[in-house]
Amino acid sequence: GDNILDYSDGMEEIFGSLNSLKQDIEHMKFPMGTQTNPARTCKDLQLSHPDFPDGEYWIDPNQGCSGDSFKVYCNFTAGGETCIYPDKKSEGVRISSWPKEKPGSWYSEFKRGKLLSYLDVEGNSINMVQMTFLKLLTASARQNFTYNCHQSAAWYDVLSGSYDKALRFLGSNDEEMSYENNPHIKALYDGCASRKGYEKTVIEINTPKIDQVPIIDVMINDFGDQNQKFGFEVGPACFLG
Ligand SMILES: [Ca+2]
Numbered sequence: 383g384d385n386i387l388d389y390s391d392g393m394e395e396i397f398g399s400l401n402s403l404k405q406d407i408e409h410m411k412f413p414m415g416t417q418t419n420p421a422r423t424c425k426d427l428q429l430s431h432p433d434f435p436d437g438e439y440w441i442d443p444n445q446g447c448s449g450d451s452f453k454v455y456c457n458f459t460a461g462g463e464t465c466i467y468p469d470k471k472s473e474g475v476r477i478s479s480w481p482k483e484k485p486g487s488w489y490s491e492f493k494r495g496k497l498l499s500y501l502d503v504e505g506n507s508i509n510m511v512q513m514t515f516l517k518l519l520t521a522s523a524r525q526n527f528t529y530n531c532h533q534s535a536a537w538y539d540v541l542s543g544s545y546d547k548a549l550r551f552l553g554s555n556d557e558e559m560s561y562e563n564n565p566h567i568k569a570l571y572d573g574c575a576s577r578k579g580y581e582k583t584v585i586e587i588n589t590p591k592i593d594q595v596p597i598i599d600v601m602i603n604d605f606g607d608q609n610q611k612f613g614f615e616v617g618p619a620c621f622l623g
Pocket residue numbers: 442443444445446447448449450451
């Protein structure tokens with residue numbers, strides 16, 4: 383009698399283990415985008431849950447232990463982009479005439495300037511290994527930059543009929559990029575081109591060269607004259623698998 387009892391106790395334990403193993407496998411197959419059950423990327427999360435709405439989710443690009451997972455914005459509408467954001471001091475600057483600064487200098491050289499840096503949506507810095515894995519899982523990267531202007535060109539300049547005063551960007555890979563050397567940078571809207579009144583120009587970098595994103599610096603070339611003003615807004619850096 384004792385033997386049969388031991389046997390059934392043992393079976394219960396085995397079935398319990400199998401059940402939790404089954405759950406683990408289900409979670410691996412269908413990540414929920416939570417801290418304890420993160421997806422590898424937003425794209426992966428969208429593939430297993432096409433019905434999930436855009437929003438904040440946890441990802442773990444290097445997989446394995448989820449202890450180093452981090453929270454991002456998933457733009458499923460854009461095809462499953464994984465987005466990180468500029469920190470408070472990198473979000474941009476208000477429109478101003480910048481009398482103490484020289485045109486043709488990098489923003490990081492401004493008195494109030496700095497290199498642009500990025501965080502997860504919880505405001506934590508992102509582990510470099512995780513960033514490397516995320517980039518390995520990415521096919522293209524996208525980032526917007528909005529230039530707010532008053533009589534200051536940001537991309538095309540109608541007056542000279544050229545792109546001589548176009549903004550220049552420094553990529554994460556330290557590559558200097560602008561109109562003449564990077565076909566992946568475009569103006570979605572170029573209201574500043576006319577250099578008349580208050581306007582804005584929206585620049586988009588959408589590149590298969592993942593390491594160009596996010597941008598870490600910007601050079602502004604058209605200010606210094608009376609009445610010229612500019613400010614800018616740095617958009618999230620989004621990675622698409
Ligand atoms: Ca991990």
